[in-house]
Every structure is written in structure tokens, then in C-alpha cells.
Amino acid sequence: MCGTWHHGIASRNLKYDLKTGCEKIEISANESTLSVRGSITAKCTESSSIPIESNPHQNQSHFCVFWEPLLDLLIVEVNGKNHTLCRSNGLQENCCTDLSPDKQEAVALYGIVNGSIRGDIIKEDVMKMYDFKGDTINCKKKFCDEARVANMIMSKCMCLCVCRIEEVVMKSNTMGPVHLPCVQSTVIEMKEGFMGLNLTLPTPKIESSNMTPSVYLPSCLKSNSSNKSKVVCTYFKDKALFQGSSDAVLLVDIVGLSVENEIIKDLPEPVKIKFHHSVLPANCSRKCVSWDTRRDNAVNWRYDGCETLKIHDTVTECHCNHLTYFAILVQVEQKDTVRHLKELTFITAVGCAVSLVSCLVLFYWLSKRRGKKTQITLVHRGLVVAIFLLCLFFILTGTLANVGNERVCKITGSLLHYALLSTLCWMAMEVFHTFLLIRKVFDSNLPTWIFYLVGFGLPVLLVSVLLLTEQIHKVDIYGKREIVPSDNVSSPYFMCWMLVNEKSLLAHYIINVGLLAVVVSSGAVMLFLVVREIRNRPDWKKIHVAFLSIWGLTCLFGTTWGLGFLDFGPLSEAILFLFCIINSLQGFFLMLRYYALERMKKKDRSFSDGSSSGSSKQHMLQTHEKS
Known part of the structure; x- marks a missing residue:
């Protein structure tokens, strides 16, 4: 929720009082205080007041309240500066979401003007307070369901949905395995002296451990500009998230690799992803492909940047010089x-x-x-x-x-x-x-x-x-x-x-x-x-x-x-x-x-x-x- 806070020219502060549960969240404002209080968090219980730095001659400030239920993360932005009220507690199974407007209270002078939700204006008048009620749901399941639905409705949403999954995993502050119904991820922290790493991705409950992909991360992934950085290796078992227009068939497994706040390309030593699959018919080829979300909004598998190595009839290894989403594309119909x-x-x-x-x-x-x-x-x-x-x-x-x-x-x-x-x-x-x-x-x-x-x-x-x-x-x-x-x-x-x-x-x-x-x-x-x-x-x-x-x-x-x-x-x-x-x-x-x-x-x-x-x-x- 965003809006413009009409206030006085005296000192101002951000006050918050947050509890666990799923009752309501109240956002209100007066001459000197912007308040966020209520019971919507899964684990976060915080109460405090933060001074707001601003021009003393300024009588209004733009603000936004960001609630990420899957991460139990609450951030308030005032005049472009972020204030984290609830830090991420990892990926939550149950969370309070689907917040909808409830009671509203109007005033004449000080308060919130042009209150909006995701850009849609609720009220243009000066309002003292907005109430929102929510529902408790299975957050992980709904998160994956929304990604599948978005892919079926509009392919251009695909980039946002898939990138959102990795973004959420990156922000979860979790190290090691991270489980969602549609993906399994591993978060690795690369520190000074990182010499490369071999790892097998987390195994879904329905699959044998010797069938999951394995990844080799070379030492050149570690940037010299930072002391440490996180790399997320994500195993997508649901290929419905990546359906694109192609005359070839995508194998079930997709692997996504990304480094925190960096774009990785032209690596001197390639990343190696080893896929396990069933024996392919003699008239079918196998090709390592990748989808670069910065280059294509819709799913568009490309051959460039990856080399295909046939290790065995049931094992294929991809050597790639960049990080993005990787898979094996099986060409069923060979025209040439x-x-x-x-x-x-x-x-x-x-x-x-x-x-x-x-x-x-x-x-x-x-x-x-x-x-x-x-x-x-x-x-x-x-x-x-x-x-x-x-x-x-x-x-x-x-x-x-x-x-x-x-x-x-x-x-x-x-x-x-x-x-x-x-x-x-x-x-x-x-x-x-x-x-x-x-x-x-x-x-x-x-x-x-x-x-x-x-x-x-x-x-x-x-x-x-x-x-x-x-x-x-x-x-x-x-x-x-x-x-x-x-x-x-x-x-x-x-x-x-x-x-x-x-x-x-x-x-x-x-x-x-x-x-x-x-x-x-x-x-x-x-x-x-x-x-x-x-x-x-x-x-x-x-x-x-x-x-x-x-x-x-x-x-x-x-x-x-x-x-x-x-x-x-x-x-x-x-x-x-x-x-x-x-x-x-x-x-x-x-x-x-x-x-x-x-x-x-x-x-x-x-x-x-x-x-x-x-x-x-x-x-x-x-x-x-x-x-």
C-alpha cells in the first residue's frame, strides 16, 4: 500500500507494533506519526519507533508499505528510504495474505492522501486510517500455484514468476536446502578463497537421490569486488513453469543458477550441470539449452553458450559459460x-x-x-x-x-x-x-x-x-x-x-x-x-x-x-x-x-x-x- 503522508513541519517518526496472527493491519497517520500496527505476521513480534529524517519545511512525504507474507518480511519506505520492520524468517508454510480494505476513517487536514494498493487508488481524500483484513493460507503452495497459472495465462509473465521464485529464495536468509512444492533450492555462500564446489541438488520426496541433477560451481564465480556472495541453485521439477513454443520436447528437470546482485556471463571456466534421464530413442537428439530472462520475456530456449556432453545413454552434462536456467531439449522430429x-x-x-x-x-x-x-x-x-x-x-x-x-x-x-x-x-x-x-x-x-x-x-x-x-x-x-x-x-x-x-x-x-x-x-x-x-x-x-x-x-x-x-x-x-x-x-x-x-x-x-x-x-x- 502506498500514499502521500500530509504532516506538520515538526519532528516526525515511524511507529510500529506488530504481532503474530492474521487479524488485521492498520496503517494510520497524523501530524507527527506514521503508524503501522496489527497482527499479520507468522513469527515476527516487534514494537518500536523510528525517527524520520526529512526537510523541516516539507509538509508531505511519500511512503509505501511492503508486505511479503511468504518471507514474513515487512518494509516501510518513506521518502525513498527503506525501514525493515520485520526481517525475513525464512520461507513460511502458513502466512497471512490476501489483505483487503476494511474500515477507513477520514479527517480534514493531516493524514494519508491518494492511498493506493498496487497502484490502484483507494481514496483521494485525506484519510486518518486504513484497515486491512487477511486470510491464513498455505503460502508455499499458493506461491507455486500462482506461478503455474501465470504461465498458462500469459507467457510474458513467465519471466516475472520464475525470477520471483529465485528472488524469494535469495531473500529468505536461509542457507542450505530450501523446499517449495514446485522447486527445491540450495543456497551456497561463497566466501574469500572459494575454490569451487560440487553439489547434488535437494531431492524431492518422490524421486531417488541418484536421479537429481548435480552442479559444479567453478571458483571464477566468486567476484573479487565482495568478500562474500550467495549463489542459489534451484531444481525445477515442474516443467509446466517453462513451457514455451518449440517443436522439441523439454525433459522434466530444469536447473536455475544465479548469484546475488550479479550478472554472470563469459566465464573462463564453465559451470557444469549433470542431468539424469531415461534412455532416449535412437532418432532423438539431446541438446543443452538455456533461457536468459534478461534477453527474453517469454520462454525461449537457446543453444548458444552451452556445450553438450553425452556421458552415458542416461546421463548428459552441460558446460555453460553463463548463469541462468538450464535444461535438456530433446529433438523428436529431425527434419534435416x-x-x-x-x-x-x-x-x-x-x-x-x-x-x-x-x-x-x-x-x-x-x-x-x-x-x-x-x-x-x-x-x-x-x-x-x-x-x-x-x-x-x-x-x-x-x-x-x-x-x-x-x-x-x-x-x-x-x-x-x-x-x-x-x-x-x-x-x-x-x-x-x-x-x-x-x-x-x-x-x-x-x-x-x-x-x-x-x-x-x-x-x-x-x-x-x-x-x-x-x-x-x-x-x-x-x-x-x-x-x-x-x-x-x-x-x-x-x-x-x-x-x-x-x-x-x-x-x-x-x-x-x-x-x-x-x-x-x-x-x-x-x-x-x-x-x-x-x-x-x-x-x-x-x-x-x-x-x-x-x-x-x-x-x-x-x-x-x-x-x-x-x-x-x-x-x-x-x-x-x-x-x-x-x-x-x-x-x-x-x-x-x-x-x-x-x-x-x-x-x-x-x-x-x-x-x-x-x-x-x-x-x-x-x-x-x-x-
């Missing part, structure tokens, strides 16, 4: 999972390793060719270098994502993206050059530097634009990407690549998918044209020659990447494995094609007798080599 991720990753890594060696061998062969290097040889070399870089960065990306920092991962992700774009651009150049050869009867005079500008220069431009977009729009496009396997969502695979956000996805579909669609479609058309051009030659009728030609051109033109567009339907898993096997071994297949063509040319030269048949066969092999 990959089938057979472990097998596919192994196959791709082995294929890339084989392609790396093959690209080195093939580049050496192409560099050591006798005679003048043709333009088609230089284009082949550009594709080989691009495939080599793609395989190299793909092998490195998983390792660097686990051992490198964010900056290293961002650089690696951008280099991997560059290598992918360069590979696709060089495949497009193979298609374009073949088109020129066909149109000009296998003779192209286009400058070679144009091919290198597109094959190596265009990817640099595209990646640079994305990196510049990161700086302008303050959004991360490259970084550590988490890929979740569908068979074991608790063991994700990390790689340095494009992240999952609006800007990254837009860039992926426009640049990656768009360029891939152009390469695959143009490559398929060119494959058809080249096959039609050479299918009437004499050696084409030999099955191995026809297969070698089609397969080699398919690898050169990048049409095998079109399998990525067929990952749907009943054959999707088979398509996924074919995609990884064929494209990771692309460098090996190109080396194999080149080796086979060289053997066929040598064989043709050794058996050629200068006949028209031999001449036709030699022309066919040259055609294959140029294509």
Missing part, C-alpha cells in the same frame, strides 16, 4: 537428417583420396606429352587441377571443423566452395570447347586464357561476393556446418561449408544448384551431339570403344552430377550411393580413360599397315582424345 551418413562419408573420403593421387598422375602425363601442347590438353589440365582442389579440401573440411577455430573453418568452407564452383566451371568449359571443335571441324582458335579466366576467375568472383555480403549484412555464410545422421542424431558430423540460414540457402540455390543445372543440361546435350557425330565411324561398332567414349565424355561433361537431382522415390538410397561413388572417383575415371586411350593409340600404331582401315581407326582415336 542424412541417411547412411557414416557410410557415405567413408565412401566419399576414400574416393577423394584415390582421385587425389589419380589427378597428380594425370596432370603429370598431360604435362609430359610429346610435341606441342594442344588447347584441349590445357583445358583438360584445368579440370584436373579443379578436381584435385575439390577432393583435397573435402578431405580437410571434416578435420578442420573439429580442431580449428571459427575463422579457420570459415576460410576452409570458402575454399571448398571455390573448388566446387571451379570444377563445375571447368566442366562447362569442356562442354563449350567440344562445341567449338564440332562447329569448326575440330579446330578452335579461341584464346586459351579465356578458358582459364572462366574456370578459375569466375569462382573467385562469386566467392568474393558472398564474403563481401557477410561483411555488409553481418550474416555468416561460411562456417561450421552440422550434418545429422538419421540413424544416430546424437553424433552429428561437422564440416566447414555453407551454413543454414536465409542468405546461405539463397546463395546455394542460385549459384550452386543453378550452375550445376546448367552444366548437367548442357553436358547432356553435348554428349548427344558428339555421340551422333562419331557413331558412324568404323571402330564405334566395337563395344569397348563405344563404352569408353560415352563414359569418358560423361565424366568430362559433368553429367554424372545430375544424379543429385534424382535423390527421391524408392531408389533414392541407391542413387545417393551412386552419386558419392561416381563423383568422388571422377579423377580416377579420367585417369583411367586417358590411360586406355593411350594404350589404344599405341596398339593402333603397332598394327597399322597404312590401309584405309588403319587410317580410319587412327582418326577415331584422335577424335576420342580431342573430345
